[in-house]
Amino acid sequence: HVIAEVRGSVNKDINGAELLYSLLNAPWLQSLLKVESILHTLINSELKVRVHHLLLSLQALLSAHDTVSLRDYEPDLPPLPKDLPEDEEAMRIVCLVKNNQPLGTTIRRDDVTGEIYIARVIHGGLANRSGLLHAGDRLVEVNGQPVFGLEPEQIIQILTHSHGTIMFKVVPITDRPVNNQTMVTVCACHGGVQSHVDPSIPCADAGMAFRKGDILEIVDQSDTLWCLLKRLCYDQKELWWFQPYHPYTCVKTCDDLKEYIDSAGFRRSLRLCRQRRGQAFGTSQFCTLRCPTGCYSLLANPYEEVVRYQHHPEHPHRLIALLGPSGVGVNELRRRLIEINPKVYQGAVPHTTRPPKCHEGSGREYHFISREQFDTMVCNHRWFIEFGELRGHLYGTSVDAVKDVLASGKICVIDIEPYALESVRTAELRAYVIFIKPPTVEQMKCTRMNSHIITNCYTSRPFKDEDIQEIEDAGCNMEQHYCQFFDHVIVNDGLQAACVQLLTAVRRAQDEPQWVPTAWIRPTDQS
Numbered sequence: 001h002v003i004a005e006v007r008g009s010v011n012k013d014i015n016g017a018e019l020l021y022s023l024l025n026a027p028w029l030q031s032l033l034k035v036e037s038i039l040h041t042l043i044n045s046e047l048k049v050r051v052h053h054l055l056l057s058l059q060a061l062l063s064a065h066d067t068v069s070l071r072d073y074e075p076d077l078p079p080l081p082k083d084l085p086e087d088e089e090a091m092r093i094v095c096l097v098k099n100n101q102p103l104g105t106t107i108r109r110d111d112v113t114g115e116i117y118i119a120r121v122i123h124g125g126l127a128n129r130s131g132l133l134h135a136g137d138r139l140v141e142v143n144g145q146p147v148f149g150l151e152p153e154q155i156i157q158i159l160t161h162s163h164g165t166i167m168f169k170v171v172p173i174t175d176r177p178v179n180n181q182t183m184v185t186v187c188a189c190h191g192g193v194q195s196h197v198d199p200s201i202p203c204a205d206a207g208m209a210f211r212k213g214d215i216l217e218i219v220d221q222s223d224t225l226w227c228l229l230k231r232l233c234y235d236q237k238e239l240w241w242f243q244p245y246h247p248y249t250c251v252k253t254c255d256d257l258k259e260y261i262d263s264a265g266f267r268r269s270l271r272l273c274r275q276r277r278g279q280a281f282g283t284s285q286f287c288t289l290r291c292p293t294g295c296y297s298l299l300a301n302p303y304e305e306v307v308r309y310q311h312h313p314e315h316p317h318r319l320i321a322l323l324g325p326s327g328v329g330v331n332e333l334r335r336r337l338i339e340i341n342p343k344v345y346q347g348a349v350p351h352t353t354r355p356p357k358c359h360e361g362s363g364r365e366y367h368f369i370s371r372e373q374f375d376t377m378v379c380n381h382r383w384f385i386e387f388g389e390l391r392g393h394l395y396g397t398s399v400d401a402v403k404d405v406l407a408s409g410k411i412c413v414i415d416i417e418p419y420a421l422e423s424v425r426t427a428e429l430r431a432y433v434i435f436i437k438p439p440t441v442e443q444m445k446c447t448r449m450n451s452h453i454i455t456n457c458y459t460s461r462p463f464k465d466e467d468i469q470e471i472e473d474a475g476c477n478m479e480q481h482y483c484q485f486f487d488h489v490i491v492n493d494g495l496q497a498a499c500v501q502l503l504t505a506v507r508r509a510q511d512e513p514q515w516v517p518t519a520w521i522r523p524t525d526q527s
């Protein structure tokens, strides 16, 4: 029963549950339990005494293991005598054995006092693994040589030329910062840090390239120019790497983004009249309507704080937002997914100002409203996720339409353009963004041989080579600019396979823990 309960906790991704589960299931534990029950049956036998000794040794071994894993191997010292003079300083002598590996610390000198301090302890380095040296410790001696007054470079020389055991005499920092595990997703950067060409980097060897969308843990943010990060790779296993990171090189301006929006092109389907949107509203007005700051604030951030989030089964489902270049097959995949099980998956009903056709019902194909009502909705900030104008009529998908589907207990699946990311990546909708990526041009030519593309003039015709190239280019552009917001990527090569992948991803979005912006879980005043 206990094992079954722990197994349940594993599924809920409760911290440590997996470890506990594997421990309880371990064959050696099962054997020990058996031994224990046999022991109860043996009274005062010699075998019982021997087994008892054996178990004690095993207990000692486990306790040693725990101590090492907690790095709790500093000696228990007697308390300091009470009558110590006030200016007496507690010193620590630390001996590290250096085996051709860097120590993994940087040194700084206080310009006012001339004292030497350990500036950073690099994650995974010798000093860090020892657990005995910390950023902020004051260095007094290295190998018996006082360091006061020396230049940091001179101390680095001493360390570089030392082999075997190095002895440090340090005054330990009193308040060690607590690592509260802040995780971030890199949002905007231009290809990572050029550690070997940037002279301001504190420790060039520690530089590591990273990409937009990488999940990093902030380890130390105490420096004004740099922070120390470690990276989680895509399978979410921790790699004990480290990353000096220059925030200023990574900020992306809004102008860059507007330029991209104009050049990216719009979806051909005309479903939401995206082609005309630019002419009808103007890109800048459109942007202002959505972003209080008048720009894509999310995209301008160098990074976004994220947490691991498990969707609660009793909460509304996460919105599924499909994104991809026009013509790649976003709507085809969305349609097929809904067709698989319309009781589970549903699109949002759009609003329009055009009159209904005879077969159309209000609230079914569209919510039919007047232009005044439409304008009021926009002005009253009942924001549309997207809206646009076609042949004198307004069309749009509202946040409320999405919420209606979610409130009915279904999974809402919509397709969006990149500019709508900000409207769906909210605490309310918690969109899971899936990028539908074009395969290579050759593969697309092959798979789209018998398919038809919808053109600007409502007509459909076979794909031309130019269409395929355009889809490929738009896909690359979209990925380059927005990949940090993709929760999942599906290459739409074979339709069948892509559809299966979509189904799996949609289930995973609801059932498995995901990285989401911290603001969704701990909303701030602005969000």
Ligand SMILES: Nc1ncnc2c1ncn2[C@@H]1O[C@H](COP(=O)(O)OP(=O)(O)OP(=O)(O)O)[C@@H](O)[C@H]1O
Residues within 6 Å of the ligand: 266, 267, 268, 269, 270, 324, 325, 326, 327, 328, 329, 330, 331, 332, 333, 447, 448, 451, 452, 453, 454, 492, 493, 494, 495, 496, 498
């Ligand atoms: N993997 C695929 N193999 C073959 N044909 C495909 C594939 N994916 C989509 N198609 C076809 O390509 C055409 C365009 O797809 P779809 O209308 O879904 O594109 P879209 O990305 O929604 O763009 P738009 O909104 O501009 O129409 C459709 O005829 C669709 O059936």
